[in-house]
Amino acid sequence: MDAADRPQGRAASGSDPLTRVLVIGAGFAGLWAALGAARRLEELCVPPGSVDITVLSDKPFHDIRVRNYEADLSPCRIPLADVLDPAGVGHITADVTGINAHTREVMTSGGQTYHYDRLVLASGSRLVKPDLPGLREFGFDVDTYDDAIRLQLHLQQLADGPATSAAAAVVVVGAGLTGIETACEMPSRLRALFVRPAVAPRVVLVDHNRFVGSDMGVSARPVIEQALADNGVETRTAVSVAEISAAGVSLSSGEHLAAATVVWCAGMRANSLTEQLPVTRDRLGRVAVDDYLRVVGVPAVFAAGDVAVAKMDDEHVSVMSCQHGRPMGRYAGYNVISDLFGKPLLALRIPWYVTVLDLGPAGAVYTEGWDRTVVSRGAEAKVTKQTINTRRIYPPLTRDRADLLAAAAPDLQARP
Numbered sequence: 001m002d003a004a005d006r007p008q009g010r011a012a013s014g015s016d017p018l019t020r021v022l023v024i025g026a027g028f029a030g031l032w033a034a035l036g037a038a039r040r041l042e043e044l045c046v047p048p049g050s051v052d053i054t055v056l057s058d059k060p061f062h063d064i065r066v067r068n069y070e071a072d073l074s075p076c077r078i079p080l081a082d083v084l085d086p087a088g089v090g091h092i093t094a095d096v097t098g099i100n101a102h103t104r105e106v107m108t109s110g111g112q113t114y115h116y117d118r119l120v121l122a123s124g125s126r127l128v129k130p131d132l133p134g135l136r137e138f139g140f141d142v143d144t145y146d147d148a149i150r151l152q153l154h155l156q157q158l159a160d161g162p163a164t165s166a167a168a169a170v171v172v173v174g175a176g177l178t179g180i181e182t183a184c185e186m187p188s189r190l191r192a193l194f195v196r197p198a199v200a201p202r203v204v205l206v207d208h209n210r211f212v213g214s215d216m217g218v219s220a221r222p223v224i225e226q227a228l229a230d231n232g233v234e235t236r237t238a239v240s241v242a243e244i245s246a247a248g249v250s251l252s253s254g255e256h257l258a259a260a261t262v263v264w265c266a267g268m269r270a271n272s273l274t275e276q277l278p279v280t281r282d283r284l285g286r287v288a289v290d291d292y293l294r295v296v297g298v299p300a301v302f303a304a305g306d307v308a309v310a311k312m313d314d315e316h317v318s319v320m321s322c323q324h325g326r327p328m329g330r331y332a333g334y335n336v337i338s339d340l341f342g343k344p345l346l347a348l349r350i351p352w353y354v355t356v357l358d359l360g361p362a363g364a365v366y367t368e369g370w371d372r373t374v375v376s377r378g379a380e381a382k383v384t385k386q387t388i389n390t391r392r393i394y395p396p397l398t399r400d401r402a403d404l405l406a407a408a409a410p411d412l413q414a415r416p
Contacts, residue, residue, distance in 0.1 A: 006188070019051045021336055022106055023118040024096050024273065026057035027065065027082055028322040029305025029329035030122035031395065032393065034397050036333020036406035037120075038087045042405060044341055051340070054090035055080065056106065056114070063147070066322055067389055068148040069182040071189045075390070077145055078397070086401045087408075096123065099276040109400060118300050118336045119275060122289075122329060125306035125320050128267035134244035139264045142182055158260055159193035168199045169259035171249045173241055174266030175207035176215055177357055180224060182263055183233045184360030189371050191316045204234045204257055206249070207266075211237060216357065217372035219302070228363035268320055270307045277301065282309050291347035293332040294339075302336050304328035312350045316370055322393050324350065327412055334410040346410050354415055368415070384416050 041051055054348030062083060066074040080091045099119070106114045127143035129135055140151040158167040168190055172183040183205040188269035205212060205228065210405045213224040228235060236251060243250040249256040267410045270285035273303050279287050279297050286309040288296045293310065295301045305325035318324040331348040338345050355367045364381035367374050378385070379394055392413070396403035 001415045011172055019117045020048075021051060021053045021118045021120070021339065021340070022117060023053065023055045023104065023120045023122060023333075024057075024115055025122035025124055025271075025305070025307075026059070026062050027122065027124045027305060028325035028393070029124070029307075030055060030061050031059065031083065032118070032326050032329030033120045033122050033302075033304055033333040033336070034402055035087055035395070036319075036330040038089050038333075039130075039338050039405040039408040040293045040334045040337035042321045043081045044337065044343065046341070048088070051337070052090060053088075054092060055084060056092050056096050056108070058093065058095045060091065060093045062395070064389075065144070065394065066393070068145060069178065069185050070389075071152075071185065073145065073148055073152070078395070082399055083259070083395045083404060085405045086399045088401070091321050094125075096273060099273060099301075101277055101301060104300060104382070107370070108114040112412075116300070118340055119302065120332050120336055121277075121295070121301060121303040121307055122305045122324075122325075122332070123271035123273045123307055125268045125270050126272075127264065127286075128269050129264065130267075131240060132244065135166060135262075135264060138244045138246055139262050141264045142178065150412070153188070154261060155193055156252050159195075163194075163196050163199045164260075165200065166203070166248065167260045168194045169202040169204070169248070170261040171257050171259045172203065172205045172265060173176075173207075173249075173283065174264065175205050175209065175212035175235070175237070176265065177213075177355070179205060179207070179263075180213055180228070181299045181360075182265055183356045183363075184227060184231050184358065184362065186263075186360075187232050188361055189242075190321070202227060202234070202259070203232065204236060204259070205217060206239060206241060206251065206257075208240045209237060213357075216365075216367065217354065219374045220367055220372055223365045223374060223377050224357070225357065226298060227359035227365070230362045231360050258342045265283075267337035267368075268306070268407060270320075274303075274307050284309075291349075292335045292345040293328060294335070298326060302339075304332040312353070316353070319358055322352070326393065327410075330410045333408065350412060356381065356388055356416065358382075358385050358389075388416055 081113045094108040209310045258353035306320040335345040364385040366381040
């Protein structure tokens with residue numbers, strides 16, 4: 001039975017004594033918050049049926065979002081039933097549109113209202129699409145699984161159509177981590193699709209910064225630049241996009257890039273549900289949380305993942321990544337239940353930071369520290385990246401309650 005049909009998953013009436021924990025979002029932070037809460041209930045020997053944990057998500061899946069730049073997305077969508085049902089966590093497919101922190105209610109686009117005793121906001125982030133001529137009409141992205149599939153189908157249609165140079169040309173806008181990974185993977189994807197000799201794939205990476213991978217630091221830049229060159233990716237830096245059309249991209253420099261595909265990878269912002277809370281937000285739209293993932297100034301509300309800005313150490317705050325979202329979720333789940341029952345909460349601190357960037361056939365680059373010092377590159381780093389992408393960030397897929405709750409422990413993984 002789908003969790004949406006379970007009585008305990010529905011909105012509570014005023015006389016309902018059941019204690020309710022709602023988790024908004026089923027991404028890396030939301031999934032692990034829900035499982036972490038279920039684990040903490042078991043640790044405290046809370047009688048079954050006295051506390052309901054329910055996840056509200058606009059899709060009945062946990063998507064491995066960070067893999068959306070890859071060609072094969074078949075392993076990237078996990079039914080929530082496989083990972084929440086065994087743990088006794090309810091899940092409802094619904095688009096949350098409002099949060100009333102005063103009445104402790106959550107509203108959905110379908111008109112339902114759900115009461116909560118404690119709330120974990122983990123609704124993630126979204127790609128920022130500026131009001132740029134042609135972007136919404138002709139642009140693609142890999143922000144969500146559905147977006148990535150749409151791009152995949154578009155490329156296949158081009159490959160099946162007339163053999164033109166523009167059909168096999170892709171412009172990737174934004175040379176941050178997602179843009180670099182998308183661009184590095186694209187030439188081999190195009191070669192596999194456009195098998196006719198007359199069509200030569202072309203990939204161009206565009207960014208307004210002077211250098212690609214500006215967020216990766218000075219140490220990694222030469223590795224990234226060499227990988228792009230080895231993969232056959234052209235770059236255009238210190239320029240912006242002026243217009244996108246069916247024929248390609250016009251740049252601020254006056255150059256026109258003929259391409260039938262434009263992939264937008266520039267800029268992220270926290271889900272707009274953060275605007276429903278009566279607090280200030282940072283430049284990325286994130287709400288401030290304390291050491292225990294409680295939203296500062298809003299009783300009974302926790303936040304984790306891309307919607308929250310949390311201290312990782314005395315100098316640095318969290319970034320929008322599964323590296324931080326997963327432990328933030330686990331700790332939020334542990335703490336939301338501990339808070340309900342007046343038990344001590346756990347402070348989250350992550351004393352290390354790493355970045356592993358996929359560089360397609362050229363391998364990968366692995367850095368450590370907030371200054372992103374290169375530790376390994378090429379084939380060696382690629383093995384680390386593949387381990388992360390295919391195993392480390394996945395929940396157990398055994399449908400076994402014990403496995404799932406064990407994985408939800410509020411422990412910090414070692415460096416990859």
